[in-house]
Amino acid sequence: MAAWLPSARRRLRDLEVRPSVQHIGLVERVGDGVATISGLPLTRLDEMLLFEDGTPGLAVHVGESTVNCVLLGSGEGIVAGSRVHGTAEVFRVPVGEGLLGRVLDSTGQPLDDGPPIKAERHDPVDRPAPAIVDRDPVTRPLMTGLTVIDSMIPLGRGQRELIIGDRKTGKTAIAVDAIINQRASDLICIYAAVGQKTSAVSQVIEAVREYGAPERCIFVVGGADAPPGAQWITPYSACTMAEYFRDKGRDVLLVIDDLTHHAIIYRQLSLLLRRPPGREAYPGDVFYIHARLLERAANLSSDLGGSITALPIAETQAGNLTAYIPTNLISITDGQIYLEPKLFYEGQKPAVNVGMSVSRVGGQTQAPAIKRLAERLKLDYAQFLELEVFTRFGTMVDERTKARIEHGRRIRAILAQPEYRPLSVAEQVGLLLAVGERKLDDLPLDRVERFKAGLRDRLHESCPRACVHVDETGDISEPEQSDFLAAIDALLTELAPGQGAGG
Ligand SMILES: Nc1ncnc2c1ncn2[C@@H]1O[C@H](COP(=O)(O)OP(=O)(O)O)[C@@H](O)[C@H]1O
Numbered sequence: 001m002a003a004w005l006p007s008a009r010r011r012l013r014d015l016e017v018r019p020s021v022q023h024i025g026l027v028e029r030v031g032d033g034v035a036t037i038s039g040l041p042l043t044r045l046d047e048m049l050l051f052e053d054g055t056p057g058l059a060v061h062v063g064e065s066t067v068n069c070v071l072l073g074s075g076e077g078i079v080a081g082s083r084v085h086g087t088a089e090v091f092r093v094p095v096g097e098g099l100l101g102r103v104l105d106s107t108g109q110p111l112d113d114g115p116p117i118k119a120e121r122h123d124p125v126d127r128p129a130p131a132i133v134d135r136d137p138v139t140r141p142l143m144t145g146l147t148v149i150d151s152m153i154p155l156g157r158g159q160r161e162l163i164i165g166d167r168k169t170g171k172t173a174i175a176v177d178a179i180i181n182q183r184a185s186d187l188i189c190i191y192a193a194v195g196q197k198t199s200a201v202s203q204v205i206e207a208v209r210e211y212g213a214p215e216r217c218i219f220v221v222g223g224a225d226a227p228p229g230a231q232w233i234t235p236y237s238a239c240t241m242a243e244y245f246r247d248k249g250r251d252v253l254l255v256i257d258d259l260t261h262h263a264i265i266y267r268q269l270s271l272l273l274r275r276p277p278g279r280e281a282y283p284g285d286v287f288y289i290h291a292r293l294l295e296r297a298a299n300l301s302s303d304l305g306g307s308i309t310a311l312p313i314a315e316t317q318a319g320n321l322t323a324y325i326p327t328n329l330i331s332i333t334d335g336q337i338y339l340e341p342k343l344f345y346e347g348q349k350p351a352v353n354v355g356m357s358v359s360r361v362g363g364q365t366q367a368p369a370i371k372r373l374a375e376r377l378k379l380d381y382a383q384f385l386e387l388e389v390f391t392r393f394g395t396m397v398d399e400r401t402k403a404r405i406e407h408g409r410r411i412r413a414i415l416a417q418p419e420y421r422p423l424s425v426a427e428q429v430g431l432l433l434a435v436g437e438r439k440l441d442d443l444p445l446d447r448v449e450r451f452k453a454g455l456r457d458r459l460h461e462s463c464p465r466a467c468v469h470v471d472e473t474g475d476i477s478e479p480e481q482s483d484f485l486a487a488i489d490a491l492l493t494e495l496a497p498g499q500g501a502g503g
């Protein structure tokens with residue numbers, strides 16, 4: 001009957017009582033995703049705090065008697081007087097292979113219906129960028145599969161290229177196509193959504209699941225409905241997840257959609273925390289936080305790891321590239337892809353303004369065949385764009401000018417591309433070859449679409465080995481080029497106006 005007594009005694013004997021220190025503070029004020037806490041004098045900057053309802057927070061301002069904290073969860077259970085623990089730890093997110101194929105929030109919790117995340121370990125969200133000596137120059141290409149970018153604004157692995165433009169000009173579409181094109185490569189793709197609508201994010205995920213290689217992608221979502229703190233740390237969490245793979249020697253493509261919303265969320269939090277506003281009411285360190293983030297994208301020297309290529313996105317208002325955040329981001333990155341609403345509404349998609357876009361480091365990585373063919377094209381296209389402005393006024397033009405304009409129109413038609421249909425190197429080379437050799441100049445403009453649609457299959461049918469070789473090496477030999485041109489000629493004959501293919 002008293003059998004419990006010895007067992008209880010035993011358990012009491014085994015129990016080890018040690019003193020432990022717990023820092024417990026009290027919430028003074030809470031609201032709008034931030035909280036002020038008193039009674040935590042030992043808190044350090046960027047320390048993670050834990051509220052009694054389990055919500056994590058980040059200490060972003062440490063004062064003499066109070067700590068200001070950004071909530072990383074909804075914090076619905078937090079009231080004035082709630083208890084808060086200091087953790088003496090920075091905020092960490094799960095990293096590892098187990099994240100691949102998953103949709104996560106910015107704290108690393110799954111948002112899909114999958115099982116709990118199997119993490120390799122937990123890494124701090126804020127980490128220093130690689131040192132100068134640990135970096136290599138950008139030397140390997142990153143193909144987006146979009147002819148206009150791969151031929152005119154080529155990207156390299158480890159580059160940071162800004163995609164910038166007004167709302168609804170196809171910024172996300174370019175990033176998504178770049179991700180989809182990696183189904184043919186070994187890159188890991190991470191898409192970080194900051195302040196995006198849930199419908200937009202789910203469209204991205206659906207597209208990648210349908211056309212890309214989702215098993216090599218991670219989606220980190222701090223959507224418009226997420227708490228501001230959670231939106232704010234999204235790019236940092238995504239970058240930490242990318243760094244895990246980079247350190248394993250993998251190449252990662254990190255899309256941050258978008259940093260304008262990130263800056264706005266940061267401004268909101270800063271104003272709520274009563275930090276002094278600067279230009280356009282952004283806090284003084286908004287440049288620094290973006291620079292620090294994007295510096296983490298780099299090409300590591302090969303003995304240390306792989307690379308992170310960052311494609312941050314920025315949204316402009318009425319095409320104003322000289323606003324505060326856009327100019328900041330342009331100066332931080334290695335170039336920008338500028339999307340123009342006018343081109344978009346005219347139906348030129350992707351609506352890349354080639355003249356105002358630049359890639360400052362990718363040129364040296366460009367596939368040799370594309371590089372050779374694109375050189376002339378760029379020049380011809382730039383001249384055409386200038387000429388076109390004049391001929392809009394209906395001026396009489398001579399035959400040579402007319403020919404140049406017709407040629408330019410065909411270059412423009414080649415640079416247009418539907419969504420979710422990235423092209424391989426061989427297919428791009430085929431297109432550039434056709435237009436560069438002026439094969440299309442006699443084809444009616446309305447049939448160029450049909451030529452583009454038919455070329456892919458034609459090349460793969462007529463010269464399959466050459467296609468594989470061009471895809472692998474990025475270069476094209478003399479005989480291969482002849483084969484390509486023969487295939488192009490054959491296709492053009494079928495499409496020629498007299499051939500009854502016009503119906
Ligand atoms: N190359 C393209 N071809 C056809 N439609 C496109 C293309 N690029 C974008 N779109 C369409 O344009 C719309 C806006 O694109 P989106 O990428 O969401 O713009 P943003 O991210 O700049 O707001 C979407 O409906 C998308 O389907």
Ligand SMILES: [Mg+2]
Pocket residue numbers: 171172173200257
């Ligand atoms: Mg978008």
